[in-house]
Amino acid sequence: MNKINQLTALKLITTLCFASFAYATSADNTIKITPELIGNLGVTLGQLTPVSSVPLLSAPAKVTIPPAHEHVVSASQAGLIVKLNASVGDKVNKGAVLAQITSPDLLALQGRYLKANSVLQLAAATYQRDIRLLKDGVIAGRREQETLSAYNAAVLDVNEAKQLLEIAGMTAADIQLLKDKHQFTSQFMIRAPVTGVILERMATVGTHIDMLAPLYKLANLDELWVDIAIPQEKIGSIKIGDSVLIENTAVQAEIKLLGQSVNPDNQTLLARAVIKGTQVAVRAGQRVNIQIVQALGSVAFKVPNTAIAQNAGKAYLFVQSPSGFTVSPIQVVGKLSNESIIQGEFKGDEKIAVKGAVALKANWLGLGSEE
Numbered sequence: 001m002n003k004i005n006q007l008t009a010l011k012l013i014t015t016l017c018f019a020s021f022a023y024a025t026s027a028d029n030t031i032k033i034t035p036e037l038i039g040n041l042g043v044t045l046g047q048l049t050p051v052s053s054v055p056l057l058s059a060p061a062k063v064t065i066p067p068a069h070e071h072v073v074s075a076s077q078a079g080l081i082v083k084l085n086a087s088v089g090d091k092v093n094k095g096a097v098l099a100q101i102t103s104p105d106l107l108a109l110q111g112r113y114l115k116a117n118s119v120l121q122l123a124a125a126t127y128q129r130d131i132r133l134l135k136d137g138v139i140a141g142r143r144e145q146e147t148l149s150a151y152n153a154a155v156l157d158v159n160e161a162k163q164l165l166e167i168a169g170m171t172a173a174d175i176q177l178l179k180d181k182h183q184f185t186s187q188f189m190i191r192a193p194v195t196g197v198i199l200e201r202m203a204t205v206g207t208h209i210d211m212l213a214p215l216y217k218l219a220n221l222d223e224l225w226v227d228i229a230i231p232q233e234k235i236g237s238i239k240i241g242d243s244v245l246i247e248n249t250a251v252q253a254e255i256k257l258l259g260q261s262v263n264p265d266n267q268t269l270l271a272r273a274v275i276k277g278t279q280v281a282v283r284a285g286q287r288v289n290i291q292i293v294q295a296l297g298s299v300a301f302k303v304p305n306t307a308i309a310q311n312a313g314k315a316y317l318f319v320q321s322p323s324g325f326t327v328s329p330i331q332v333v334g335k336l337s338n339e340s341i342i343q344g345e346f347k348g349d350e351k352i353a354v355k356g357a358v359a360l361k362a363n364w365l366g367l368g369s370e371e
Contacts, residue, residue, distance in 0.1 A: 031364055033324035043356030045320060048301040048348055053293040054334035054341045056237055061228040061246075063275075063286045065219045071193050073216040075209050076168045079103030082187070084205055086216065092192045099190040099203075099215055106168055110184050113161035116154070117179060123147070123154040196220040199284075221284065224275040226253050228290060229268040238292060244273040247289040249281040255292070300333060300343045307354045308332070308340060309361040317344065318353040318360045325353065327364055 033041075083100040086092055130147040133139045165175050169188035177183065200217040203209060226244060235258065244253040252275075259270035271292075275282070282288065308330070309316045315332050318325040334341035353360055 029327040029364075030321065030323065031318070031325040031327065031360060033363075038356075041356050041359040043353050043360065045351045046304070046307070046354035047351060048303060048346060050348055051296070051300050051302045051341055053243065053295050054300065055336060056242070056292045056294055056334070057230075057234050058289060058291045059228050059230060061226045061244075061273075061288050061290045063282050063284055063288060064225045064227055065221070065284045066223055066225055069196075069220040069223060070199075071196070071218050071220075072214050073098060073190060073193065073218065074212045074214045075099075075101055075190065076211070077101070077103040077105045077109075077188065078209065078211045078213075079105070079188075080208050081203055081205050081215075084201070084203065084215075086192075086198050086201070088198050088201055090198045092196065092198065092218065094192055094195045096192045097189045098192055100187055101169075101190065101209070102186050103168075103188060104186065105211075106170075106188050107184055107186055109161070109164050109168055110178055113158070113165055113175070113178065114182060116157040116161045120151075120154040120158050123151040127151040190215060192218065194218070194220050219284070222276075222278055224279060224282065224284060226273040226275060226288070226290065228271040228273065228292070229263070229266065230259075230271045232262050232267050232269055235269050235271075237294075238271060239294070241295075243293045243295070245291045245293060246282060247291070249288075251275060251279055251281050253290075296333070298343065299346075299348070300341050301346060301348070302336075302339050302341055303352065304354045305335075305338055305340055307352055307357055308342070309357045309364075311361065311365065315342070316361075317342070318357055318364075319346075320351040320353070325360060 079101040080103075081099060082102050084098070085096075085100075086098050092098065127144075127147045127150070130139060130144045134141060134144045162175060165178075166172075169190055170178075171189075174185075178185075196218045198216055198218050202214045202216065209215075226246070228244070230238060238255065238258065240255055240258065242255045244255060245251075246253070253273035255271055255273045257270070257272040259272075262269055273290075303317065307317055309318065309327075315330050317328050317330050319328050320326075328344055328346070330342040330344040332340050332342050
């Protein structure tokens with residue numbers, strides 16, 4: 001044996017002898033080790049981090065708009081578009097004028113309304129006269145009933161004509177002005193039915209459009225849906241009310257629906273989460289990656305994966321004690337990329353070995369090395 005090999009062997013024997021006196025394993029899951037040797041073994045201490053939820057899985061998803069929040073704004077009468085006031089991406093308030101249209105049909109509707117009002121005025125006067133004549137005994141009750149019927153029919157005609165004007169885009173003030181001044185207009189306004197954002201413009205200025213032709217598509221974005229494709233084998237662990245975190249954002253959603261059928265193409269089920277409130281971090285139509293997390297009913301902690309030792313299918317942490325370390329059994333209830341969510345009999349203020357668990361495990365099991 002040359003001199004170099006002799007020195008190497010001597011160093012190894014010295015280290016093993018030192019180690020045998022520095023720590024020893026006892027039968028009650030404790031590792032006795034001197035503070036001086038902790039650093040030599042590469043053991044680093046850390047603390048437990050309390051958590052209230054556990055990640056279940058990560059999955060792709062798509063942000064969508066609830067169908068009830070989408071609206072198509074269409075022309076109530078055929079005519080010529082003379083002005084469009086909104087473009088894609090604009091936020092509009094309920095009642096805002098989106099378009100102006102010139103329509104000959106509107107003139108006919110206004111004429112019908114004024115004629116119906118004239119008939120109503122005559123029917124009202126006739127009915128009031130017959131009431132007086134009936135009271136004086138001049139006419140029979142049948143005559144009074146006939147004039148009442150004519151009056152009621154005139155009221156219905158006026159209400160119908162007024163509603164047609166409202167559908168055409170005239171406001172109550174416009175209709176009252178028409179009634180008082182008998183001033184006709186061939187232009188009507190298309191107004192936003194709700195406060196929202198313009199998603200699509202489907203018409204251009206100067207074109208003639210038919211009745212009910214679409215002009216704009218807008219949506220109220222105060223609520224968005226996140227449609228998640230869940231592997232069918234994971235659906236049993238997910239429940240209504242679980243939280244959904246969207247990757248690279250602070251946005252949170254809550255699962256409100258779990259699908260009842262499997263997509264035959266990819267064997268996934270639909271889970272739908274709801275985002276409440278206007279968001280700037282996510283957009284309708286956006287494809288995102290999400291993580292589903294579930295609230296825990298009991299205390300749990302987050303630890304680095306390097307702190308966990310496995311033996312015989314069970315997991316353990318090494319908790320610092322006055323004499324060295326205590327081997328504490330744990331249950332891993334969730335996993336992140338570099339961390340795990342665990343539960344066990346801990347107060348929460350314990351210090352654990354976050355690095356060097358391999359060396360501690362080797363000593364605990366009485367091994368010379370850990371593969």
